[in-house]
Amino acid sequence: MNPTNIIQILREETRPHHIQIEDNKYAKAIMDSSLSIEEYREYLERFYGFIKPMEQHMTHHEEWSRYDFDISARSKIKDLELDLVALGLTQKQIHDLSECPRIPNLVTFPAILGYLYVIEGSTLGGQLIMKQLKQTLNIQADVNGHYFNSYGSQEVKTKWNEFREFMLSVPLSEGEQHIVIEAAKETFIMLYQWME
Template sequence: MHSQAPDVGVPPLLDALRSGTALLHVALEKRLPFFAPRLDADWYQRVLQAYYGFYRPIEARLHDGGLIPIGFDQALRAKTPTLRNDLNALGLSDEAISALSQCPSLPHLDTPAACLGALYVLEGATLGGQILRREMAQRLALNADNGGAFLNVYGTETGRRWKRFLDYLADVPLAPPRPPAGRGCGALDIQLF
């Protein structure tokens, strides 16, 4: 095993987010069913329903919390409407979608840093959706018109929006880290102005 050289140009916040989420990222990838041999249209629909049950409440909490530092366009980056459209395209009615279970255990989004961490995960998942989009197009013939738009929610803008998000993170003013007070998220416990 070789060690990676540190990326000298990486802003401290991005470096902290990457290192703080790396193990969770690997564990989640192993659990996702997108590459499972038995994945079919019904299973895909159940996965999208679960995504909707997570994205709807977390996006609402991020929006309502008012703690995201200035410069992030939540309306431009909302995924819930696209998930709803995909579920409609897959045959679910608006009533059935509204009745879907919502995730009761969301991350604590009580600081700007926690919000930035959540946004990093959501935006990173959007970038990763490009790989999943190609797999679902090949295996299930899904595209933006028949239930696969969420996996390509930004379309041709995906790479540029990821870069702009990283630039946004780099521009967020950070205060020097405070000593731990018995509470926090390790590498993600960053204080903002």
């Protein structure tokens, strides 16, 4: 495996999983304009329950400072909390939300990169989802649509390119590349199962 191709390899290896996650019941309802505001809140609660334990696991790795990469700026929990409060939840209710019992193993840094490939990549699709939600549920990006508008429409491609370049700059052995790929697949699969 050529390390400069890790993004391309990830795209190819995870394509079936990517297609599957876009076919979850909430995403389908968004695209066919049948999602209710209650289901939208439930969708965000599901993301919160999956992402919160993941972010808690990954933020303390020393590699972030070694590579001078601001991982705190990539947090999605803040956006989800803003949306959930706007949708009527109290801080206590948010704190008490169920967390996904099965999450990918993020012990190693390559595994974290695999997870982040999925989550950071989803911000690109979030733009399309946000457009649809605005039309059907009148969701506003700066009120109750922060999560699907992560980084804002002007910055999302820039942020993705920054992450892409970061991943390409991290020296990975063939074994570590395998860990990245398997962690990305595992993230897609577990997130889909949690959504369903």
